[in-house]
Amino acid sequence: MAPQQVDTTISPSATGPALALAKQHSADHPLKLYAGWFCPFVQRAWITLQEKEIDYRYIEINPYHKSPEFLALNPRGLIPTLVLPPGEEGKQRVLYESVIVCEYLDEQYNSGTKLLPWDPYERARARLWVNFVEKKLVAGWYRFMQHTPDKPYSLEGVRKEFLENLKTFVREMDEEGEGWFSEGGFGLVDVSFLPWAGRLWLMDHYKEGGVGIPKREEREGLEEGERKVWERWERWYEAVMGRETVRGTWSEREEYIGVYKRYAEDQTGSEVGKATREGRALP
Template sequence: MPSTVDEQIHPHASGDAEKTVNAHSAPQDLVLYAGWFCPFVQRTWLALEEKELLYEYREVNPYKKEKEFLEINPLGLVPALVYQNKALYESLIINEFLEDAFPQAKPLLPKDAFERARVRLWIDHVSKKVNAAYYRTLQAQEEEKQKEALGELVEALQKYLDQVKGPWFSGEEFSLADITIAPWINRLYILKEHRGFKDELVGGKWKEYEKTIKERPSVLKTTSEPQYYTEIYQRYLRNEAQSEVAKATRAGKALP
């Protein structure tokens, strides 16, 4: 059964991410329900790390759809966040919540109202265009379809890059825009190895931005060892993954 294949993921984080998990095992008011492998989780994990909040990390295999987890997120997707016994989900919403709920912590949105809106506009672009094209490229089987999807991904990345002031999206301050795209930059190597993605296709200052993101300490601290991601992405590369994201991509629907 394909669905059981998705359930058989490596059970925990490895490398630097495992150290971060171990440092966050004590009970806290904020509980992150996470899957170590998940790029959407990494977004929220990055926000928690960047804001240096006290949080507890709990590993969940979202493919098992266990009753206790469905009570936290009825959609059965990670990340979910429980704060003082109240549950939230959706990575981008959780990140906005963290920003609102902990104003004393390091801000991840600029002060200027226009710049805040610009950050949100390009978060939306990453979420709708970059992410969708990433999975289309990953899952496409025929060469023609792979090329088409890769072209869409490159175009979406170029549009984003045009908006990057450097070194970060908003200039000197690291923001939720950088956080939103970081997990997919971190996973571009899979498309480089299997789908002909090259940094030169995006051009401009892409390589520089990519390197800056990948070397960000919070990104390194939330990244597991590459072989464990490869194991998971093989299923996507064969278009056999049964995750909600994979199914939506296969059906030509918007991502969940």
């Protein structure tokens, strides 16, 4: 079967907590977030806006039906797209690429949570691990989700690769504190991966053998180092998923099942899906 070129059955709006939050930010405002409720890249930017306690307008679009007006703002047609208040002489200003959007908001606004550390070394280290998330964990997540029996790599192989990269990430987490990646508190490294961490249950739904993270009762037989890694993972997961700014950006769980069925069958027409299918870097 040829990949689906246009995903036509996606719900036109968020549901649950995300719908309530979108409605709270539906009034006109010079700072606008063009978003898709189902998109983890959007979720990064949305969480950042909430963490920074910034007022904005949330505008839901279907990126598979890109209007001429939206493409005039962002010819690449990617979400999130952030429209800024006009610059000098009314010049329109637009940003996209989720990590860039998050960094801009963190640097531009002093309110709310500081997501990147002030210290130059700690800030560089955070960016290093955001880069690891992007290249290894996010790319690996899609490669895992889009595995089908006709792939030249095995499901077990891609699962093992993803889990090894996940363990590398976890081993770099601060051992003390409240559970965040860095001792300085909730930050951009956490934001960068949590949307995909919160979608790992979809591997259990769609992939034989599931994601492969050992449950509590399965950890007793593991060697001590391995067991501590998964205990630390669980502490981080519970901390980030329990954060109010994160909980408010989720739609009802069942809505994600239909969206990611296309990925699980490797039939999605999204740019990320196409890049994964063709072995290219994510856009």
